Amino acid sequence: MKRDYLLSMIKELVAIPSVTESAEESAPGAWLRARLEKLPYFAENPAHLITAETPLEGSPHALKSLVARVDAAKPTKRTVLMVSHYDVVDVTVYGDIAEHAFDTDKLGEIFGADEDTLYGRGVMDMKCGVALEAALIEEFAADRTLFDVNVVAAFVGDEENSSAGMRGALPVLARMMKDDGFEFIAALNTEPGEAGKSGLVGPMVYLGTLGKLMPSFYMRGRGAHVGNCYDGFSAALAVSRLVCAAEGNRYLADPLHGVCEPSWICLDMKVLRENYSVTVPDRAYAYFNCFTTGNTPEKVMNQMKGLASRALAETSAQLAESCEALTEMGYDGSRFVPADPVVYTLGELEALARGRRGEKFDAELDEFIKNLPPGDMRMRGIRVVDFIADMSGAEGPYAVCFFLPPWMPPRTDFTSDPRDAKIVEAARAVEKLCREKYGLEMTEVELFAGLCDLSYAGAKISDGDVKALSENTPGWGELYGLPLDEMRALGVPIMNLGPSGEAPHKKDERLHLRYSLDVLPELLYAAIREIAKR
Secondary structure (H helix, E strand, O other): OOHHHHHHHHHHHHOOOOEOOOOOOOHHHHHHHHHHHOOHHHHHOHHHEEEEEEOOOOOOOOEEEEEEEEOOOOOOOEEEEEEEEOOEOOOHHHHHHHHHOOOHHHHHHHHOOOOOEEEOOOHHHHHHHHHHHHHHHHHHHHOOOOOOOEEEEEEEOOOOOOOHHHHHHHHHHHHHHHHHOOEEEEEEEOOOHHHHOOOOOOOEEEEEEOEEEOEEEEEEOEOOEHHHHHHOEOHHHHHHHHHHHHOOOHHHOOOEOOEOOOOOEEEEEEEOOOOOOOEOOOEEEEEEEEEEOOOOHHHHHHHHHHHHHHHHHHHHHHHHHHHHHHHHOOOOOOOOOOOOOOEEEHHHHHHHHHHHHOOHHHHHHHHHHHOOOOOOHHHHHHHHHHHHHHHHOOOOOEEEEEEOOOOEOOEOOOOOOHHHHHHHHHHHHHHHHHHHHHOOOOEEEEEEOOOOOHHHHOOOOOHHHHHHHHHHOOOEOOOEOOOHHHHHHHOOOEEEEOOOEEOOOOOOOEEEHHHHHHHHHHHHHHHHHHHHHO
8 A cells, every 4th residue: 555545535534524413424434435446356346335224223314335345356255254344523623723633634734743653533542544455455456366255344423423324334244144155253453552542652453342331310209399408309419419329430441451441431411301490300310421341231230220220229318318408497398208228120111101002012112212312322211211200100209220322342362262263373473563663662552442443343242232222222113223143243343453653533633654655555564464374
């Protein structure tokens, strides 16, 4: 791959403002397809360029991803999957220079770029990786003796949100396995190294990827006029108690081999109320980011139930203590009656609603989901939980524990499967090449902590995972779906070998050109060849 050619492609890709869930998000996929269609290989094999229309739940915009396939000259079923995403986060962080966020030359002037630095939104996360994979596909299409394996590249959108692009590409890969007998032997991503390990800069290779769950809570209290507040039970207080108990809790963290990522972090908490009212809030919610390495959805659900029970008990105790203290100061209103904590899983609450409403409940729920307005899938899910709570007839106070999307399974097992051990060997051969030919030490990291689409290529999914998620995710299969069969069928070893840069998602996001364009292309070729050898 020639440096100038790659640099030009990166700049052209960055110039496409493919912000997640915007009207232009899919534009890079169309741009890549138009480029690849001109090559003789794809002119002769048009079916090897597949535009996948993928679900983009809650958005008014359609999402299209591109899957490109090049078969090796010598027929083989063995295939390497490459993955990259072309969507980028928004540009609000750029402030008064936001209009230049996609202009690499203008940002270079503003930030004073040197010859090794390229600035721009998405320049490292991850338009560089997209360009590298596209150029590799182009070169392999021109000379199919380059590799002894087939190469399939999935260029997808929505990675920065809920991985709808990768979820939509999986059925395409499954059809290749079924119809063409393809045997995927590994998945290779080119996410920027610094996005996966905060604080490190330079050449990096990752052997696995962190998982993610979204533990979520719905609190139902009792409404009352604030003048008689002790007749009520504040859902706002209960959810605040819960956030205080969970946020950064060391006992909820899930370390692996002495390395620990942040524990639970609250992403949103709010009272569910349409208008102003001097009424004790009776409905509230909170949801959290939860990194996983070994904790299963079932285990996390057990943690959630304990937290919810604690929050309700502490809320009841605080209200009782407050009422007693104010009574001693002359308060002469209603007395607070302590409440026993009641905690439901979403599956349990839904069973209550079905028992109360009978056969018509499922039709009512389907109709409610069907009529939900477009919007963020988390908020749509919370509306579904609120609806089920109303249908259940259960009296507050109580808590409901459930999951919101996305779910990203971890890939952390590098030794028990011989295929994983071979990928580790391949990675170390790449490290050796980097050191001996270029004099650069490559950092080997177990888990890509920035979260990435490799979760869906390398997942090892148990029946228990499926049960815990399907029973406790609102609108499962309608508001949010996972192609679980395809994920299980793929389940390949993974590697991330990406460019170097700094400040992903920040206004000074930048790419280090010497390593990313002069060294990394050869390492990518070597990685595929080392994987093929094993």
